[in-house]
Structure formats: C-alpha cells, structure tokens
Amino acid sequence: MLKYLLLPLIVFSGVAFSKVIHEERSLYRNIIVEDTSDLRCLKFNTKSSQTSQSCMYKNDPDKLVFNYTKLTFASLLVADNPKNVLIIGLGGGTLSNVIHELYPTAKIHNVEIDPAVTKVARDYFNFIENDLVTSSVQDGRIFIKRAAIKKQMYDWIILDAFNGDYIPEHLLTKEFFEEVQSVLAEGGVIAANTFSSSKLYEHESATYHAVFGDFINVSRENRSNRIILAGLKAPPTNEQIKAQVKILEPRLAKYGIDIKAISEFMHFTKDGQDWPADTKVLTDQYSPANLLNF
Structure with missing residues (x-):
C-alpha cells in the first residue's frame, strides 16, 4: 500500500x-x-x-452527522434488539460504533474491501474493535457467498458500500440480493443505503422488489438519500411502529436521531409502487454503468 x-x-x-x-x-x-x-x-x-x-x-463523536446514517436506524422500528449485525462498507466506522453502544452484547462484523479505509477508521475516527466488534478486509459479495456456505445468519444486514461515485455494480443485482437474502435470519431486516435522486432509482426498486417483495423506503422530501428496508415477512402496523418509537426515542436522542420524525419518513411499497411495472431488473448480466450518472 x-x-x-x-x-x-x-x-x-x-x-x-x-x-x-x-x-x-x-x-x-x-x-x-x-x-x-x-x-x-x-x-x-x-x-x-x-x-x-x-x-x-470531534468534541461529540456520539452525535451522528449524516442524514442517511440517522435514517438507517429506522431498521430498529421493524426489527429491534439485533444479536448478529453485518455491515458491508465501513467508512469511518460510525454505524458500527453507535450500534455497539446501543447493543453492547450484539456481535457486529464489518466488511471493507479497502484496507486503507479500515486503518483510517482506526487511526482517525475512533473505530471500536473488540471480541464482539470485528472487521475483515474483503469484497462484500465474496464475504456473503462464504457466509452462506458456512450457514452464518444475521438479523441486521446493512449495505453501505460506496466506491466514491456510486454503489459498486456487483452489489446492486438480483443475484447479489438473493445471496444476501440467504444469510438473513428469520425476523431480520436488510437496510440498504442508496439514493432517491439516481437514474437507477426505478431499476433498484424493481430489483429489490423482485427478490424481497414489498419493502419500505425511508426518505425525506427533497433529500437525495433513501434507505431501503427489505426482507420483512410482514410490514409492521402503525401501532407497532408507535410503540417502538416510544421505546427508542430516549435511547437514540444522544446520537441526534429523531426517531419519531424518521418514522414519518417511512413509505411502504404495498401502498403503491413508484416505478413502472415493466422496469428492467438489474442482474449480473444487466447492470449498466452509464445509468450511474445522476
């Protein structure tokens, strides 16, 4: 290096x-x-x-900066108290650190393709590693393929890989999502960080729906980020979400997460799809890089 x-x-x-x-x-x-x-x-x-x-x-490292990281915690409104967490894409390790503090007995594994990013997270962003919080330098798709062979299961899978321009193409296909689905535990949830402003929006939505069925979009109006919550067997009721908000609100406040407001940004595809029915699904053979331009 x-x-x-x-x-x-x-x-x-x-x-x-x-x-x-x-x-x-x-x-x-x-x-x-x-x-x-x-x-x-x-x-x-x-x-x-x-x-x-x-x-x-630097003076308040617990407080989250980015909108998308806050939106990711909408996951806890549909699948609380995770025991095994998998994060694809490390960044500075922010998500891992907050989840570890919230759930200190949960096992968290971070997968990052770039060893330099992992070192920077350790040296400059207080990335926590211990017996329960681990990391590996590997392509996320290869890791998941091997996890499936080993029959490893995770109840919260966060897809947060980014190469500087967009999500890597091989982590956006029907085949990849099927591999992710194979390591999702019963009652678990997949949270994918993606974009509402991308020309791939409709293709991504169609691809997630082809594998997981109805999912939840979490996005704020006039903001470019969206979180997709997928893999749920049944969507939560409004009463269940309100009950979870009440439990989580005081726990998440210190991180700058307004979970009540976030709960209002949840849009269920069962209530209406916002992409054409004939939208082409992304596959390993069809994942056009030219659509990555916003």
Whole structure:
C-alpha cells in the first residue's frame, strides 16, 4: 500500500478553515481525512468527484452527522434488539460504533474491501474493535457467498458500500440480493443505503422488489438519500411502529436521531409502487454503468 506524507493544507472557506490531516493513495482511490473546525470527514477523491464518506464531531463523536446514517436506524422500528449485525462498507466506522453502544452484547462484523479505509477508521475516527466488534478486509459479495456456505445468519444486514461515485455494480443485482437474502435470519431486516435522486432509482426498486417483495423506503422530501428496508415477512402496523418509537426515542436522542420524525419518513411499497411495472431488473448480466450518472 502506497503511503506518503502531505504538508497540512489550509483552505479559507467563509469563516471555517479546512485542514487535510491525512492523505494517501490506496489500491482503490485517493483517501483524504479533513478537519473543518469541530468536524472531521473521510473523503474519497475519484476521477469524477470528491465525496464525504463519513464525518464525526470531534468534541461529540456520539452525535451522528449524516442524514442517511440517522435514517438507517429506522431498521430498529421493524426489527429491534439485533444479536448478529453485518455491515458491508465501513467508512469511518460510525454505524458500527453507535450500534455497539446501543447493543453492547450484539456481535457486529464489518466488511471493507479497502484496507486503507479500515486503518483510517482506526487511526482517525475512533473505530471500536473488540471480541464482539470485528472487521475483515474483503469484497462484500465474496464475504456473503462464504457466509452462506458456512450457514452464518444475521438479523441486521446493512449495505453501505460506496466506491466514491456510486454503489459498486456487483452489489446492486438480483443475484447479489438473493445471496444476501440467504444469510438473513428469520425476523431480520436488510437496510440498504442508496439514493432517491439516481437514474437507477426505478431499476433498484424493481430489483429489490423482485427478490424481497414489498419493502419500505425511508426518505425525506427533497433529500437525495433513501434507505431501503427489505426482507420483512410482514410490514409492521402503525401501532407497532408507535410503540417502538416510544421505546427508542430516549435511547437514540444522544446520537441526534429523531426517531419519531424518521418514522414519518417511512413509505411502504404495498401502498403503491413508484416505478413502472415493466422496469428492467438489474442482474449480473444487466447492470449498466452509464445509468450511474445522476
């Protein structure tokens, strides 16, 4: 792995100074860690864009920064008290850390393809690892294939892989989702971080529906992120969701998660699909990269 030292870069932006505190070229991308006042962000710099993958408040690391990470916890409204959690795509390890604090006896395994990202998460983002919180450097699809062979099961699977431009194509196909389904425990849920503004929106929706049936979209109006909650045998009732909100509200408040508000962003596809019935499903043979442009 190529690593090099970089003199601190300070950029004046409004009233805030941004300083690059780490930069390296990994096997997959340019990785940047940047401080702006109290905010520390992990960024991927690719040929087409520079995107923030994970951020934390240095003086309040428990508080979540990104909208999508907060929306991910809608999972707990449909499948609370996870025992075995699988996270594909590490970033700074924010999700793993919060889940570990919420459920200290749960087993959490993080899968990250880029060893440099894992090291940065440890060195700069307080990524917690112990006997219950583990990680491996591997392609997420290969990991899941091997987990299925070993008959390993997870009751909360979070798909959060991102290559700097979009979700890797091989993690967006019908065949991959079928592999994910094979390691989902009874009563568990899959939470996938994706986008409502993508040209792939309809194809992704059709593909999830082809494998899992009706699912839940969690998204805020005029925001680009959406979380897909899939794999549920039966959708929760409004009464069940309200009961869970009451339990979770005080537990999640310290992380900046307004679970009551998030519960109102849940849209059930059983109440109406927002993609054409003839939308083509993404497969290993049909996953067009040209549609990745927003």
